[in-house]
Amino acid sequence: MERTTLVQHIRQQEKSNPGATGEFTSLMTEIMVASKIISLEVNSAGIGENILGLTGKINVQGEEVQKLDEFSDITFTTIVGKSETVCAIASEEKEDPYIVPQEDNPGKYIFMMDPLDGSSNIDVNVNIGTIFSIYKKKSEGNEVTDEDLLQRGDEQIAAGYIVYGSSTIFVYTSGNGVYGFTLDPSLGEFFLSHPDLRIPGQGSIYSANEGNWGIWDENQKNLVSNLKEDNPSSGRPYKLRYIGSLVADFHRTLLKGGIFMYPKDKNSPEGKLRFSFEAAPLAFIAENAGGKASTGSERILDIAPKGIHDRLPLFIGSKKDVEMAETHLAAEKGKKGGWFKWLSG
Numbered sequence: 001m002e003r004t005t006l007v008q009h010i011r012q013q014e015k016s017n018p019g020a021t022g023e024f025t026s027l028m029t030e031i032m033v034a035s036k037i038i039s040l041e042v043n044s045a046g047i048g049e050n051i052l053g054l055t056g057k058i059n060v061q062g063e064e065v066q067k068l069d070e071f072s073d074i075t076f077t078t079i080v081g082k083s084e085t086v087c088a089i090a091s092e093e094k095e096d097p098y099i100v101p102q103e104d105n106p107g108k109y110i111f112m113m114d115p116l117d118g119s120s121n122i123d124v125n126v127n128i129g130t131i132f133s134i135y136k137k138k139s140e141g142n143e144v145t146d147e148d149l150l151q152r153g154d155e156q157i158a159a160g161y162i163v164y165g166s167s168t169i170f171v172y173t174s175g176n177g178v179y180g181f182t183l184d185p186s187l188g189e190f191f192l193s194h195p196d197l198r199i200p201g202q203g204s205i206y207s208a209n210e211g212n213w214g215i216w217d218e219n220q221k222n223l224v225s226n227l228k229e230d231n232p233s234s235g236r237p238y239k240l241r242y243i244g245s246l247v248a249d250f251h252r253t254l255l256k257g258g259i260f261m262y263p264k265d266k267n268s269p270e271g272k273l274r275f276s277f278e279a280a281p282l283a284f285i286a287e288n289a290g291g292k293a294s295t296g297s298e299r300i301l302d303i304a305p306k307g308i309h310d311r312l313p314l315f316i317g318s319k320k321d322v323e324m325a326e327t328h329l330a331a332e333k334g335k336k337g338g339w340f341k342w343l344s345g
């Protein structure tokens with residue numbers, strides 16, 4: 001059986017762009033190499049070298065840094081940083097972006113990453129992942145400026161994620177469809193396993209940390225209450241699935257449809273998830289798969305952040321489900337409703 005490798009696929013995609021120089025293929029190849037190293041480390045966590053547990057450090061988000069977080073951050077930064085394809089790397093783990101020194105021949109791309117998403121699931125053998133996003137340098141000259149680092153979501157050149165789970169899956173889009181590749185561990189090669197991924201127009205699953213109920217506002221509570229109501233003619237109640245690793249929750253949403261939400265709450269008035277490292281790349285993938293991503297009132301990809309660590313609420317998944325959420329959240333404060341409006345819309 002003839003199988004398409006990830007590198008072959010990236011090369012074919014780049015060929016369809018007449019001005020392409022091969023730099024994008026080189027960058028994606030390096031991302032793939034780094035992801036294989038992390039996959040191996042994740043799969044052997046607990047054996048031999050002590051890679052599980054905390055480093056004892058606190059990151060820029062005020063969270064405890066796990067050893068695998070740090071390992072992934074260093075692996076990506078070292079490999080991608082030496083690839084001569086990027087001029088800056090921004091990481092969820094680091095306050096400031098790494099600017100590639102002139103002697104390392106910086107390239108034209110900006111690389112953004114959450115090197116290991118879902119850290120709280122590392123020690124318990126539950127799926128974790130890497131999320132990345134690629135922009136092109138906009139400003140003239142060698143310096144990397146805010147114009148380069150704080151671009152609108154829809155200016156992404158490509159975005160992707162890698163899930164380290166029961167198998168390792170690499171999903172990416174360069175704005176022309178969404179494709180998934182599964183790592184064959186015996187060959188150490190990613191092969192196309194999910195050609196042209198499309199999110200179902202409507203799903204039957206919602207995903208949220210409902211433990212936060214007491215700190216949600218009334219509209220958010222009404223939205224989730226509606227999803228739980230017994231109303232078979234409109235497909236309710238929805239099922240609840242929440243892993244607590246965004247990559248894994250998003251991967252399921254991409255394949256099965258439904259909605260993932262991390263709303264703002266009393267403790268995180270801006271929302272918890274980060275625009276540059278989590279929301280924007282997944283929104284780019286969702287839209288390229290026919291889905292939708294919103295803050296509840298605004299399209300994620302229309303936003304340009306003010307800082308690389310900006311946070312925001314995220315509602316992402318099937319188009320109809322995200323539209324339904326927006327309708328609920330726009331309802332007059334605390335007033336029930338939205339579902340009827342949405343059904344008849």
Ligand code: AHM
Pocket residue numbers: 063092114116117118119120209244245246247262272
């Ligand atoms: P991380 O990037 O530090 O791992 O944090 C982000 C994670 C997401 O993967 C997940 O969706 C969310 O935080 C879970 O948060 P909570 O534990 O509040 O439900």
Ligand code: MG
Pocket residue numbers: 092114116117118246278
């Ligand atoms: Mg994360």
